[in-house]
Amino acid sequence: xxxxxxxxxxxxxxxxxEVILRCVPISNHLYFYWYRQIxxxxxxxxxxxxxxxxxxxSEIFDDQFSVERPDGSNFTLKIRSTKxxxxxxxxxxxxxxxxxxxGPGTRLTVL
Amino acid sequence: LAKTTQPISMDSYEGQEVNITCSHNNIxxxxxxxxxxxxxxxxxxxxxxxxxxxxTNEVASLFIPADRKSSTLSLPRVSLSDTAVYYCLVGASGNxxxxxxxxxxxxxxx
Numbered sequence: 001x002x003x004x005x006x007x008x009x010x011x012x013x014x015x016x017x018e019v020i021l022r023c024v025p026i027s028n029h030l031y032f033y034w035y036r037q038i039x040x041x042x043x044x045x046x047x048x049x050x051x052x053x054x055x056x057x058s059e060i061f062d063d064q065f066s067v068e069r070p071d072g073s074n075f076t077l078k079i080r081s082t083k084x085x086x087x088x089x090x091x092x093x094x095x096x097x098x099x100x101x102x103g104p105g106t107r108l109t110v111l
Numbered sequence: 112l113a114k115t116t117q118p119i120s121m122d123s124y125e126g127q128e129v130n131i132t133c134s135h136n137n138i139x140x141x142x143x144x145x146x147x148x149x150x151x152x153x154x155x156x157x158x159x160x161x162x163x164x165x166x167t168n169e170v171a172s173l174f175i176p177a178d179r180k181s182s183t184l185s186l187p188r189v190s191l192s193d194t195a196v197y198y199c200l201v202g203a204s205g206n207x208x209x210x211x212x213x214x215x216x217x218x219x220x221x
Contacts, residue, residue, distance in 0.1 A: 043209075045209065093154070105153065
């Protein structure tokens with residue numbers, strides 16, 4: 001069964017550093033998303049991406065965040081200058097015409 | 112998007128049927144009802160989706176009354192591995208952002 005994969009599974013960084021989280025969506029999907037979940041809280045939408053551009057973004061997705069699809073398979077989330085409050089699980093998802101499939105997540109810890 | 116209300120937590124013994132009800136009074140005509148499951152430290156996983164009446168798959172059944180203001184996820188004969196958080200979402204389709212609530216934390220006891 002096809003699945004969404006994410007790397008790394010765990011990323012530890014110092015406050016102010018840049019991080020790039022990587023995702024490989026399911027190959028024939030056209031819609032891609034990033035969500036995050038702070039420990040003990042709800043899953044929150046960050047951004048959606050279609051046809052090589054952002055289609056929607058939430059208030060959380062400010063200028064410190066960016067997304068890119070650098071080639072035909074990878075989908076990345078960059079946080080330019082991490083803050084303590086960016087510590088969370090980050091989930092990538094992709095969809096075709098129906099349900100969204102989520103990856104296993106990257107646990108980001110900002111020290 | 113329609114607001115959803117579901118119980119914060121539920122307990123069940125292994126082998127029992129579990130029914131989790133979700134209220135969505137402001138559901139729109141074009142909205143679907145979708146349920147996701149999330150295990151600790153994992154991404155949400157799609158369980159089932161329906162528009163009206165009853166939908167069944169290999170994992171669960173979804174019951175939706177005629178007024179569509181609520182829905183019930185039914186898990187037959189739960190096991191310990193069904194311990195997870197279950198989310199009811201309304202309006203979700205394949206290419207719109209999902210809005211998760213706090214979900215229902217189901218604990219299955221041996």
